[in-house]
Amino acid sequence: MSGGTSILLDHVGKDFEMDDGRKVVAVEDVRLEIGAGEFVALIGPSGCGKSTLLRMLAALEQPSRGRVTVDGEAPEELSRNHRLGVAFQDHALLPWLSVEANVELPFRIASRAVDHARIAELIALVGLKGFEKARPSQLSGGMRQRVSIARALVLRPDVLLLDEPFGALDAVTRRQMNLELQRIWQEQHISTLLVTHSVDEALFLSDRVVVMSGRPGNILKEVSVPFGRPRDPEVMRSGEFHRLEDELTEALEQPGVAA
């Protein structure tokens, strides 16, 4: 089970080579620690390298400088042991598989016996009971994202990575998904990194919000979120929430942040 996994991005940086040979510094020097069972949200303007940070943690990119470790191991080790869960903005469900088969996929990839009870439980948890046999093309955008989150959670990963999972949804659906994600996360505190554009999504879901500057990416500010859990949507109307929201929005609007 999870609960004991801590993540360290130790002074990592990432450069990209352009076609003309110029070097672009996407991430300059970031030190970020995510404690065991902590939910950290990363916000910043587009192109600030926040997705790059997440991709380094997901073993999809190698840092140019510094080191990424999860409980002292490289992220590749974690993915090789099937202990990572991920949901992207593009739901990336396999269109030829049913909802059920998509959620089963991590078991198949890990060559483990498919735990049908676990799959049924997760499908119910994300509110898709009755849609087990549907294919992704028959679902709405919000439902697809729920399947993709169920898929990320099905193996009880130690680390959950969410890259703008609700970025393509309308505001109402997005809020609803935030509530559901909180409810799901509540059942099993997994060390989580959420990358998002939305300040209130970050505040509502996370224990700590980290603000990044525009290119080259650096950490500008960190804010601890004081609200207890489970959080009621009412919390978003409180004065404290608005104060933090203003503070974070202001940090995002600093001149150094302009993309």
Next chain:
Amino acid sequence: MIRISKRRGQDIAYGAIGIAAFLGLWEYIGVNQLAGLTWPPLTAVLAFLFDPSRQTLFVRATSASFSMVGAGYVAGGVLGIVLAAVAHLVSPLKEGLGRLSSVIHSIPSIALAPLFIVLLSKEWSGMAIATLNVYFILFIATQSGLAAATRAHHDVFTVLGSNRFTRLIRLEAPAALPAIVSGLKYAVPAAFIGAIIGEWFGATRGLGLLMVSAMQNFQIPLLWSAVLITSAGSLMSFGLMSLVERFVYARYR
């Protein structure tokens, strides 16, 4: 209940009108001898074709040719899919296999046919050319199909810790299926062309042989009958594969 949308209904109607117009024009030109003696009316060809006395002749020729078409189609298909998968998995082979296939394909099969007759036998050169034609189409289709899975899908497999084999079986192969099925569809006429051309060069049985001998002996209805059988076989197989293709595409949307 079968529901046909207005658009589909229209398509079917236009298709039927087109075919009827084509056959009507064929008959009209033939009856009035607008294109000379070598253009018989459709009805004359059909009467010749279904004359009971020629039943054995056509059945023998058709089964000989169509079994060459079928054998070449299967052999070329398997070869194309398997070699494309090998090229996909073993990257040093990728360039070489692709180039070799293109070079072979760029040689006209007419030029290869005599070689096959010398190397193999007269009987098998039809199948060999059909195999070669089908192979190239399926090699290309499979190769592009295996590259069709999106970056996001690959990322998911990487993050979930997939090995190479699982990635091929669970992601790349299913993602390649629509391209492979399209390849199989376009390979149908290629297999027919290959087999018939192969038979022109001295096969002892088959529709291709029938065409050549009918041409040389000015047996016009016989020539058209052989062409009609070949075209009907090709069109029907092509239509069947189109149905399969539609089913697969619907599933993969």
